[in-house]
Amino acid sequence: MTPIVILGSGLAGYNVARELRKLDKETPLTLISADSGSFYSKPMLSSAFGSNKTAQSIAMNSAEQMAAQINATVRANTPVTTIDTAAHTVSMDGETIGYSKLVIALGADQIRLPTGGDGADSVMTVNDLDDYAKFRAALGEKSTVALIGAGLIGTEFANDLTAGGHAVHVIDVAAYPLSRLLPPEGGALLQQKLAAIGVTWHLGTSVAAIAKAGAKLQITLADGAMFDADLVLSAVGLRPRTALAQSAGIKTNRGIVVNRLHETSAADVYALGDCVEIEGLVLPYVMPLMTSARALAATLAGKATPVNYPAMPVLVKTPACPTIVSPPAMNAAGAWEITADDEGLKALFKSADGKLLGYALHGKATAERAALTKELPPVLA
DSSP states (O other): OOOEEEEOOSHHHHHHHHHHHHHOSSSOEEEEOSSOOOBOOGGGGGGOTTTTOOHHHHOOBOHHHHHHHHTOEEEOSOOOOEEETTTTEEEETTEEEEOSEEEEOOOEEEOOOOOBSTTGGGOBOOOSHHHHHHHHHHOOTTOEEEEEOOSHHHHHHHHHHHHTTOEEEEEESSSSTTTTTSOHHHHHHHHHHHHHTTOEEEESOOEEEEEEETTEEEEEETTSOEEEESEEEEOSOEEEOOHHHHHTTOOBSSSEEEOTTOBOSSTTEEEOGGGEEETTBOOOSHHHHHHHHHHHHHHHTTOOOOOOBOOOOEEEOOTTSOEEEEOOOTTOOOEEEEEEETTEEEEEEEOTTOOEEEEEEEEGGGGGHHHHHTTSOOSBO
């Protein structure tokens, strides 16, 4: 029997496999991974330094263990080079295998901004276990790290690296951290709390050049400021991996375009996770991924199941300023209502008629998460 083939061994790939096995224990299943195939939670990468976790301790199961758990063939360190949607095959290293159904779960790449200077090639990113191992090995006992990007991942790394004893400089063109998710008041509080534990902020500017200066790297910012660092880490955002799908003639936009059944434009080809765009939404978070895995597994098992996304709050892993945010839809009409005291800040985004469309909670206000989430509209009903 021709197998169902899943490309990718991240949370998306392994979770759809696990969910499928709850419904169908017999259909042959093959997972193909470009890396080691170890199972781990990628969000842990930005919060592992403070707790002194190694790459080995983050990995929960090896490829061999996962293969046994899900009764599947797991092909590790095997990048797929082409998909032939007409022949229903994928090719890698001169080998071609067939599929009955194909699931693309390739995730996303870290965006790298162009930077001048002879040290630009030294910029590191952490997007998988191998990246994490290299970055951790490069860190000295008390390294100074220049961190490009004050979004979700950058802010979490800033808190984590500082808690781990490193000096951290964060650079971002925005006026405050998490500017795409938080109102200015919440961003200012997060900035203040992280500054209190030692994070140095360079906001409203960008990196102009990175130059080698002996064992150090000299950072020059667009506003003229300069400082030295031991390492530079880029965390400016993610770009869905669409190249393989695009080369196979599958429709892509910001991500691989899928409908609510996770069907792509090619017959018997599905996609989920950080690489997809579903009804115009690109949602690189764990909760939509898990919801998608359950729905797609049911569809693969023979029961067509469109995905529905409820309100899905995002827990920001910044212990210095506990933060939970459920941002309003991109074009939502309304305004933020802010209440704050010494113990926290609550920001509620409400429509003109008083309906709650989003929130941002900090400190003690995070205790209101469950009650407020019940009031929110679904992301995709």
